[in-house]
Amino acid sequence: xxxxxxxxxxxxxxxxxxxxxxxxxxxxxxxxxxxxxxxxxxxxxxxxxxxxxxxxxxxxxxxxxxxxxxxxxxxxxxxxxxxxxxxxxxxxxxxxxxxxxxxxxxxxxxxxxxxxxxxxxxxxxxxxxxxxxxxxxxxxxxxxxxxxxxxxxxxxxxxxxxxxxxxxxxxxxxxxxxxxxxxxxxxxxxxxxxxxxxxxxxxxxxxxxxxxxxxxxxxxxxxxxxxxxxxxxxxxxxxxxxxxxxxxxxxxxxxxxxxxxxxxxxxxxxxxxxxxxxxxxxxxxxxxxxxxxxxxxxxxxxxxxxxxxxxxxxxxxxxxxxxxxxxxxxxxxxxxx
Amino acid sequence: xxxxxxxxxxxxxxxxxxxxxxxxxxxxxxxxxxxxxxxxxxxxxxxxxxxxxxxxxxxxxxxxxxxxxxxxxxxxxxxxxxxxxxxxxxxxxxxxxxxxxxxxxxxxxxxxxxxxxxxxxxxxxxxxxxxxxxxxxxxxxxxxxxxxxxxxxxxxxxxxxxxxxxxxxxxxxxxxxxxxxxxxxxxxxxxxxxxxxxxxxxxxxxxxxxxxxxxxxxxxxxxxxxxxxxxxxxxxxxxxxxxxxxxxxxxxxxxxxxxxxxxxxxxxxxxxxxxxxxxxxxxxxxxxxxxxxxxxxxxxxxxxxxxxxxxxxxx
Numbered sequence: 001x002x003x004x005x006x007x008x009x010x011x012x013x014x015x016x017x018x019x020x021x022x023x024x025x026x027x028x029x030x031x032x033x034x035x036x037x038x039x040x041x042x043x044x045x046x047x048x049x050x051x052x053x054x055x056x057x058x059x060x061x062x063x064x065x066x067x068x069x070x071x072x073x074x075x076x077x078x079x080x081x082x083x084x085x086x087x088x089x090x091x092x093x094x095x096x097x098x099x100x101x102x103x104x105x106x107x108x109x110x111x112x113x114x115x116x117x118x119x120x121x122x123x124x125x126x127x128x129x130x131x132x133x134x135x136x137x138x139x140x141x142x143x144x145x146x147x148x149x150x151x152x153x154x155x156x157x158x159x160x161x162x163x164x165x166x167x168x169x170x171x172x173x174x175x176x177x178x179x180x181x182x183x184x185x186x187x188x189x190x191x192x193x194x195x196x197x198x199x200x201x202x203x204x205x206x207x208x209x210x211x212x213x214x215x216x217x218x219x220x221x222x223x224x225x226x227x228x229x230x231x232x233x234x235x236x237x238x239x240x241x242x243x244x245x246x247x248x249x250x251x252x253x254x255x256x257x258x259x260x261x262x263x264x265x266x267x268x269x270x271x272x273x274x275x276x277x278x279x280x281x282x283x284x285x286x287x288x289x290x291x292x293x294x295x296x297x298x299x300x301x302x303x304x305x306x307x308x309x310x311x312x313x314x315x316x317x318x319x320x321x322x323x324x325x326x327x328x329x330x331x332x333x334x335x336x337x
Numbered sequence: 338x339x340x341x342x343x344x345x346x347x348x349x350x351x352x353x354x355x356x357x358x359x360x361x362x363x364x365x366x367x368x369x370x371x372x373x374x375x376x377x378x379x380x381x382x383x384x385x386x387x388x389x390x391x392x393x394x395x396x397x398x399x400x401x402x403x404x405x406x407x408x409x410x411x412x413x414x415x416x417x418x419x420x421x422x423x424x425x426x427x428x429x430x431x432x433x434x435x436x437x438x439x440x441x442x443x444x445x446x447x448x449x450x451x452x453x454x455x456x457x458x459x460x461x462x463x464x465x466x467x468x469x470x471x472x473x474x475x476x477x478x479x480x481x482x483x484x485x486x487x488x489x490x491x492x493x494x495x496x497x498x499x500x501x502x503x504x505x506x507x508x509x510x511x512x513x514x515x516x517x518x519x520x521x522x523x524x525x526x527x528x529x530x531x532x533x534x535x536x537x538x539x540x541x542x543x544x545x546x547x548x549x550x551x552x553x554x555x556x557x558x559x560x561x562x563x564x565x566x567x568x569x570x571x572x573x574x575x576x577x578x579x580x581x582x583x584x585x586x587x588x589x590x591x592x593x594x595x596x597x598x599x600x601x602x603x604x605x606x607x608x609x610x611x612x613x614x615x616x617x618x619x620x621x622x623x624x625x626x627x628x629x630x631x632x633x634x635x636x637x638x639x640x641x642x643x644x645x646x647x648x649x650x651x652x
Contacts, residue, residue, distance in 0.1 A: 072447070076447070077447060078447045078450060078451055080395070080450075080454060125628050125632065128632050129631060129632065129635070132635060134393070134446050134447060134450075135387065135391075135393055135581075135585065136581075136631060136635060138393060138395070138447070138450050138577075139577060139578065139581045139627065139631055140627075140628055140631050140632075142395070142574050142577060142578065142627070143578070143624050143625075143627035143628040143631065144624065144628065145574060145624070146571065146574060146578075146620050146623050146624035146627065147620065147621060147623075147624025147625055147627075147628065148624070149571075149620050149624070150618050150619070150620025150621035150622075150623065150624055151618075151621055153618060153620065154618040154621055262458055262570065263458065265458075266454075266455050266458050266459075269451050269454070269455055270455075273448075273451070277448075305466070307462050307463075307465045307466040308462065308466050309462075310455075310458055310459045310462050311459040311460075311462055311463060311466075313455070313459075314452075314455040314456055314458075314459040317451070317452060317455050318440055318452060321440070321443070321444055321448060321452065322440055322443060325443065325444075325448070
């Protein structure tokens with residue numbers, strides 16, 4: 001998890017005392033954004049409410065982006081079915097709820113199921129094409145996208161469903177700013193799951209093996225890491241984080257429908273790209289930035305209403321990739337010819 | 338030259354079959370055959386980009402939308418001749434393709450896939466926002482007096498397919514095609530041998546988008562109107578899948594790829610057991626079929642052809 005930071009630190013040390021100007025700019029930018037938000041929140045209650053909503057939604061985008069980053073780091077492909085997978089697991093939670101489980105029992109069961117589904121998908125359909133071209137893997141994930149869409153429509157139908165609100169409908173007030181319990185709950189759940197996954201990578205032998213398998217597969221295999229199993233577990237964890245994103249996105253969408261994760265997948269792409277696509281911390285920060293930017297813009301620029309959010313984020317993705325393709329936390333890839 | 342006789346013979350056979358079909362098929366089946374023709378054009382266009390220059394696009398539905406809306410709006414506002422609207426769609430999409438190709442110069446592999454995916458998800462929102470010009474969720478209807486018959490669409494689709502296929506073949510076998518393949522196989526080696534990377538990469542995007550534009554224009558004519566929901570992300574995914582089933586980097590499997598996307602829903606509906614699912618849940622069959630084909634036939638139908646030809650040569 002901390003790889004991006006340590007490697008850039010290592011880079012700093014290797015170059016002596018010279019401080020990487022890029023890193024300073026990024027820190028200053030983030031600091032500036034934080035100060036801007038803070039001042040805005042103190043000046044206007046509306047602004048504060050938008051910011052809190054944006055942070056809550058952003059944490060959801062961040063956790064889906066983190067799922068994308070986990071898969072990208074391990075296998076250097078984007079799982080285009082990640083959003084649909086999250087949508088599928090949300091329906092599973094919905095169904096478990098119908099069968100009498102409480103919300104949080106269904107939540108826990110769904111995460112376990114998501115992990116198993118993710119692992120199985122890697123073993124059955126991704127592993128056989130993994131060493132072919134990028135295009136082959138992309139097409140398989142595209143096939144998964146359509147397959148999952150079809151399965152959900154088959155089992156649950158295309159009409160809207162609704163789930164019990166996980167944190168009730170209550171709210172509390174701080175200095176005239178109304179804060180929904182939902183938003184605090186969303187942030188807390190995402191944060192907890194991210195910390196757990198981070199701890200798994202950082203402090204366990206399994207996590208060490210997974211990092212080794214992702215960074216240097218051949219060397220890891222030589223010292224006895226079972227690279228294939230590690231990649232499968234990586235997919236499982238990604239599906240689990242996606243499931244958290246899906247479950248936490250659902251209450252903010254009002255309705256559960258088979259397409260509800262499609263725009264969120266695009267926002268998660270933007271978050272992952274903004275974070276540099278390789279950096280887990282970057283994905284989270286990117287998610288928060290995208291979430292806040294979107295709610296503020298929708299709140300203050302009526303022209304970009306609900307319909308233009310996705311096209312706007314498309315523009316953001318394009319802009320990031322053209323101006324700074326390595327994102328905020330990414331590393332430049334150096335290739336020998 | 339003798340090497341090309343089987344290829345020419347099979348082309349002639351396909352052309353002969355296509356010209357006889359309208360006399361045999363029912364009106365609905367002509368409509369289906371026209372859909373296959375439309376997918377043929379789109380898949381051919383994507384193959385030029387992804388198969389020959391190695392640039393992935395999951396966003397070709399967006400170019401089809403531009404072509405389709407061009408035709409619909411021109412018909413609604415000016416009653417322009419339909420063939421002319423298709424030419425205009427071709428030209429507009431060529432220019433848009435060049436423009437999209439410019440940022441694509443700096444992107445490659447998964448990044449390009451990601452951007453084009455986001456493009457494809459974005460485009461259906463635009464008609465909702467600009468509803469006075471682009472018709473909102475109702476869509477833009479082709480003028481009632483201009484709505485063509487299924488036979489007209491069939492003829493137009495396959496005539497365009499033939500022209501565009503020959504055009505692609507001419508482009509790809511010559512200097513430009515060699516440059517495209519060089520870019521795909523190694524950009525560095527291509528530059529080292531004097532291929533102007535920006536020129537050829539954007540050119541491939543332009544040609545490819547123009548093909549998709551014509552396909553979109555025909556799709557709108559087949560349906561009688563342009564609707565944002567017709568051009569959703571699934572359409573883009575279908576085109577990519579068609580190209581993968583056909584086999585990237587070869588022109589000889591495209592008919593099979595187009596037939597796969599265009600006809601699978603209808604063929605699988607009549608298969609026992611699967612038919613029951615396919616009747617209402619075609620996406621399940623479609624997704625599963627794509628994954629299976631990618632696992633079993635990595636080079637698509639064209640790869641299968643090559644394998645058979647090699648076996649035949651050995652025997």
